[in-house]
Amino acid sequence: MLRIELERVSVAEPAQGELLVRVEAAPINPSDLGLLFGPADMDTLRAEGRGEAPVLTAKVPSHLLPAVNARLDQPMPVGNEASGTVIAAGPDVQELVGRRVAMIGGAMYAELRLIRRDACIVLPESATAAEGAALFVNPLTALGFVETMRAEGHKAIIHVPAASNLGQMLVRICKADGIDLVNIVRSPAQVELLRGIGATHVVDSSQPDFRQQLEGAIAETGATLAFDAIGGGEMTSALLNAMETVAARDMESYDRYGSAVMKQVYIYGALDTGPTILKRGFGFRWNVGGWLLFHFLGRTDPVIVQRMHERVASEMTTTFESHFTDSISLAEALDPDIALAYQKKATGQKYLIAPAG
Numbered sequence: 001m002l003r004i005e006l007e008r009v010s011v012a013e014p015a016q017g018e019l020l021v022r023v024e025a026a027p028i029n030p031s032d033l034g035l036l037f038g039p040a041d042m043d044t045l046r047a048e049g050r051g052e053a054p055v056l057t058a059k060v061p062s063h064l065l066p067a068v069n070a071r072l073d074q075p076m077p078v079g080n081e082a083s084g085t086v087i088a089a090g091p092d093v094q095e096l097v098g099r100r101v102a103m104i105g106g107a108m109y110a111e112l113r114l115i116r117r118d119a120c121i122v123l124p125e126s127a128t129a130a131e132g133a134a135l136f137v138n139p140l141t142a143l144g145f146v147e148t149m150r151a152e153g154h155k156a157i158i159h160v161p162a163a164s165n166l167g168q169m170l171v172r173i174c175k176a177d178g179i180d181l182v183n184i185v186r187s188p189a190q191v192e193l194l195r196g197i198g199a200t201h202v203v204d205s206s207q208p209d210f211r212q213q214l215e216g217a218i219a220e221t222g223a224t225l226a227f228d229a230i231g232g233g234e235m236t237s238a239l240l241n242a243m244e245t246v247a248a249r250d251m252e253s254y255d256r257y258g259s260a261v262m263k264q265v266y267i268y269g270a271l272d273t274g275p276t277i278l279k280r281g282f283g284f285r286w287n288v289g290g291w292l293l294f295h296f297l298g299r300t301d302p303v304i305v306q307r308m309h310e311r312v313a314s315e316m317t318t319t320f321e322s323h324f325t326d327s328i329s330l331a332e333a334l335d336p337d338i339a340l341a342y343q344k345k346a347t348g349q350k351y352l353i354a355p356a357g
Contacts, residue, residue, distance in 0.1 A: 002040040004056040005049065006330055007075070011112050014090045019115055021101060024129035026082035026108040027322070028333075028342050028351045029137050030229075030269055036078045038071070039064035039273075042343060045336040054334040079108030079353070083123065083132030093117050100127055104136040109330060111355045121313050130324060131316055133352060137293060138166040139312045139320040141268070142173055144296045145227050147304060149179070152264065158218070158226035160184035160235055161271070162202070163193055165322050165350055171199045172319045180221035184214070184235075205235075214242045219249075226265045227291065232272030236265045236288060237279045244282035258283015266291035324352040 014020045040058035049055030060068070081104045086096045101120040103113060123132045149157055159170055162183035174181040175198045182201045183194050191202045201217040203210065217223075224247075226239045240263050247261035263282060268291040278288070297305055312320050332338050333353055342351040 077107035082108035156180035229269030232274035
């Protein structure tokens with residue numbers, strides 16, 4: 001049984017290099033939902049608490065319990081990122097008291113967060129809590145895709161699904177940086193959305209000629225690198241096969257092992273939690289791997305990471321602007337009907353938790 005509740009805990013006074021922040025806005029990201037609900041059956045959500053002590057429960061199918069064995073009976077605070085106002089600080093960072101900061105580091109679905117100064121971006125005086133709430137996970141992920149492309153020697157990127165907040169950020173980055181980007185979306189409306197913000201190559205997977213559209217966009221851009229947030233199903237397979245089909249056109253003669261062009265797909269999400277199905281028609285020069293922001297940041301030159309942070313801060317209301325469907329309180333986040341709404345992870349629907357709400 002999954003049990004989600006609000007817990008009162010004590011917070012220490014900030015020490016050297018630490019800030020005590022009153023949390024004002026924290027986005028609900030897909031990565032947060034994975035920790036919050038895990039493999040729970042969302043059809044079994046039930047409200048069991050009352051008033052100021054709400055409790056949300058859900059059943060976990062028995063065959064899925066082994067996958068989460070390590071988290072059984074473990075309290076796990078949620079919330080990767082947030083923004084808020086510094087209300088107290090260590091002796092060496094007193095100048096930040098009263099300033100609003102963006103933060104990353106987990107446990108952000110809380111009224112107060114004690115955090116290291118180096119896990120924060122100090123926001124401009126004019127920035128609102130909502131503007132600063134989502135300046136780490138999506139912006140740094142989008143920038144991380146570009147840095148990965150450069151480090152691995154690719155020339156263009158394929159992204160799916162591309163109409164999300166993150167996808168729109170990636171469109172703006174690639175347009176500004178002169179990088180070819182193939183965007184895969186799921187409806188004609190999403191095609192118009194991305195074209196409206198400057199996307200050149202937008203392919204609709206709901207259309208009968210999706211495969212032909214995809215191959216055409218790959219041929220125009222030379223893309224051999226893809227980032228897939230769907231994970232399950234056959235999208236990764238479709239990407240590899242389309243890249244191989246285009247690469248094979250330039251082969252001087254047939255080779256039973258396929259083209260020598262390296263084709264890379266990174267799975268960075270789990271919108272489909274089913275098996276990843278590979279229908280192999282893409283030769284032997286390919287790779288499928290996982291891509292996680294925190295692993296990327298840990299192995300990347302700190303100079304590059306600092307440059308990424310600075311770009312996010314300077315373009316927070318343009319390139320990295322996020323749009324939110326609604327703002328809810330911590331207690332409302334434990335309402336079954338509201339939980340079902342934000343758990344859908346629907347394109348264009350992103351929720352913000354306001355802990356003091």
